Amino acid sequence: MLFWKNSQEARNLSAEYATRRDFQKIFTEDMADLHLLAFLLTADQDKAEECFVSGLDDSVAGNPVFREWARSWSKRAIIKNAIQAVAPTPGMPASNAANGDWTRDQEHEALISAVTRLDPLDRFVFVMAVLERYSVHECASLLERPLAEVVAAKSRALQRLGAIQSTASTSRGTTWMSSLVPSQTA
Secondary structure (H helix, E strand, O other): OHHHHHHHHHHHHHOOEOOHHHHHHHHHHOHHHHHHHHHHHHOOHHHHHHHHHHHHHHHHHOOOOEHHHHHHHHHHHHHHHHHHHHOOOOOOOOOOOOOOOOOOOHHHHHHHHHHHOOOHHHHHHHHHHHHOOOOHHHHHHHHOOOHHHHHHHHHHHHHHHHHHHHHOOOOOOOOHHHHHOOOOOO
């Protein structure tokens, strides 16, 4: 009887973990947001596509993760692949990337373009800390950079993009930054 009870508990616990199908569903449902995340980080269509595909592979093959954390895990997998692809450091030249074809209007394209023109470290920190809401401590850890460097990068990015935010507004009257934040589906 004890064996059956432990086996039942093990099955119940394993049912709480995300499966391959769960991750495939997430990547299908959130494809545009996840690809935009990859593009904003890499500022390169080809690298963004590689990060997206690698993120799916990593999510499916990665460590067991609770279902409730699967969306967050998927984003983190893309971020980690983008960090490997770009290896952002201070002083790297910014990319002159073309805009992605998922944009809905010219203002959104201009905003994406402004983010992709940031220096790579500033861009990574901006996307991770502001758009994805990672703490500066998490950013520093993931990027393997000193905390002070991450704080400075966030400040530089916000200063450069602040002028755009003060003059631009979306049709809904919200800040431009909120128009780039991926939808928060649970």
